[in-house]
Amino acid sequence: MPPAAADIGVDPLSQGDLEIETYRVVRSDGSFDAERVPDLDDEDFRDLYRWMLLQRIYDERATKLQRRGRLGTIASGHGQEASIIGSGYALSRDDWIFPYGREAGALLLHGLSMRDLLLYWRGIEDASRMEGANVFGMAISIGSHIPLATGKAWGLELDGEDAIAFANLGDGATSTGAFHEGLNFAGVLGVPAVFFCQNNQYAISLPFDEQTNAETVAQKALAYGVDGIRVDGNDVLAVYNAVSTARERALEGTPVLVEAVTYRRSAHTTSDDPTRYRSGDEVDEWEERDPLARYRAFLERTGRWGAIDEDAIREEVESEFDEAVDAADAVEERGIEELFAYLHEEMPPELERQLEELRDLLEERPDMYEFIEQRPKG
């Protein structure tokens, strides 16, 4: 019979030992912790609202555009606006963003054009290089960008830049090998990187608690020797503060994993039907925690709402979207060669061979070309 653990002094570190606070500034009713309100100008308070509304309108419009067959797919950030904008707003334009797909508003805030973003989702690769902004390519392969962000952060440090690498990721991405490698390496090297996990409770249809046995994402930071912050991801001011702090620490040599607790109110993408795996009650519950409504309540309580003309913002964003669609439509459709074009600076012989093979095949079977070309038309 083995001795009782207490007698031999073995005291396993267990989940229950961890006390992880979820940082918050504004409560659901708009009441707030005055000491935590960031010292921002009225213009910044207004802009935070404007960008969150832009994210919401962009998602609505892009989803409709996809439904009309004019975009390949769309991964909406509906419900996650405070996480997306609060984090994007806390970054410097010199920082490098490694996006994961839902954060249109943050990418636009950092200088990407709406046209390029739409072209990306239309599948026109050469226009989707995220030029004009420090934005890396979209990480469609889940988690693949995490080690790349670590590498970029290392490079920024070696170059003596006053900037960080910032990776947006989902809760699902924390279960990939790349997450482990990226965070481990970041911790070992002490690079200026912030890993921002938008825990929206699902990886497609898989709920958070079926994907990991850890209670939180933030606690995973400890095993890598980096800092962890858990923040209410529907509280834009809390996210702004959390990411500002994380950024400072990262620049001082401590990478940070931030977990923003939020909810994906939309379908996973336009190819998903969430009613098959989650209840309407759950969705309603999160609707009550709407990030825009909460921030609006805060602005009202602090006398800042009067300076915001919501209709004017809406009109402005709608016409920006219309113009972006026109600009995207003006870009010529590309041929099938595009599939091969952007992996290497010079195409290696094996890819050239495959391209030739495809060309020959399409010559023999033009019907196949039509099949492959079924991508959305402008």
Ligand SMILES: Cc1ncc(C[n+]2csc(CCOP(=O)(O)OP(=O)(O)O)c2C)c(N)n1
């Ligand atoms: C390596 C890899 N495996 C599987 C997929 C299919 N896939 C696309 S999105 C997704 C779930 C991602 O969930 P999460 O990281 O929580 O991000 P969210 O979509 O919820 O924002 C999966 C499994 C993929 N794109 N890449």
Ligand SMILES: [Mg+2]
């Ligand atoms: Mg998720």
